[in-house]
Amino acid sequence: MRGRAGAIPGPVAAGQVEAPAAAGAARRQSAPPRKLLELAGVYLVLGLFLVVGLFPFLWMLRTALTPQTEAFSLTPSLLGGNWTLANIERVLTSPAIPFLTQFRNSLIVSTGTTALVVVAGTWGAYALARFRFRGQQAFGLSLLLIQLFPGILLIIPLFVVLANLRLTDSLFGLILSYSTLQLPFAVWLLRGYFVSLPQEVEDAARVDGSGYLGVLFRIVLPTAAPGIAAAATLAFVNSWNEFLFAYVLINDAGKRVLAVGLSAYIDQFAIDYSGLFAMATLTTLPVVLVFMLFQRYLVGGLAAGAVKA
Helix, strand or coil: CHHHHCCCCCHHHHHHHHHHHHHHHHHHHHCCCHHHHHHHHHHHHHHHHHHHHHHHHHHHHHHHCCCHHHHCCCCCCCCCCCCCCHHHHHHHHCCCCCHHHHHHHHHHHHHHHHHHHHHHHHHHHHHHHHCCCCCHHHHHHHHHHHCCCCHHHHHHHHHHHHHHCCCCCCHHHHHHHHHHHHHHHHHHHHHHHHHHCCHHHHHHHHHCCCCHHHHHHHHHHHHCHHHHHHHHHHHHHHHHHCCHHHHHHCCCHHHCCHHHHHHCCECCCCECHHHHHHHHHHHHHHHHHHHHHHHHHHHHHHHHHHHHC
16 A cells, blocks of 8 residues: 555656646747736837827927928828028027027026035935924925915016015026925925935944034935935926026026017918928027936936935
8 A cells, every 4th residue: 555655756747747838838828928918008108109209309309300381281291301500500600699698698597506505405405304493394394385375476676676686687697596496396296305314324423523414415305316416407407497486587688588489480470480490400409418428317216205204
């Protein structure tokens, strides 16, 4: 009996065991895996969203690189027939709408606003995250409430303040105006990021003799680089694209920015679509470059600030 129970299976029994396994492997190889189908469906949906999102930019680029007669063709094509750089050259050399001057002004305003927002926002966010003072919660809540009001409500008060300071028709006055719009969100974003950082490291540095400034510059700021990069990117892009404040506060043609320069191609009776799209293409390139350089910091900084805020 024991010999029968411990007997080794013969060739027939082995074949019976291996047959179902081989059949299962064949079925897995013949039928596509479920995960592969799910992944293909996800990429298909993302591809459709990508096409829908990129189509306006592709059409803008197509109109900028085709002659104006072809841009108004009754049977337009997506790729266009005759590619030309005449519209780009016309925009760059137009004396009525100096693109290079407006590009310089936009760069000065956006860079100055970004620097001011990052410096002031870092100090304010660190104070909200680490210090305890009277009215702290009310101040933090006011930063969120400010975001509920549209920026157009601030135009008249800001214009009166800048007029009293003689900062109208000034790029510095425009930088201060943009900072009032960008600073509350930057402070709240960086505050959430600072809260997510472990405070034990800062406490250990203070025990070793470092002051608050030493802890801020040596430990906090290097660790919070993704959050600071996210705040800087948003401040730069929003300042670069802002139109209303620049249109109201700047009357000098030599101090206008690109957002205002784009409106010059829209006349009362006609619209120069070729010139408008050519200038829009050139205006979009710096923003695309900024997003390409700081994309991972932007996503990581926004995620950390949103979770811990």
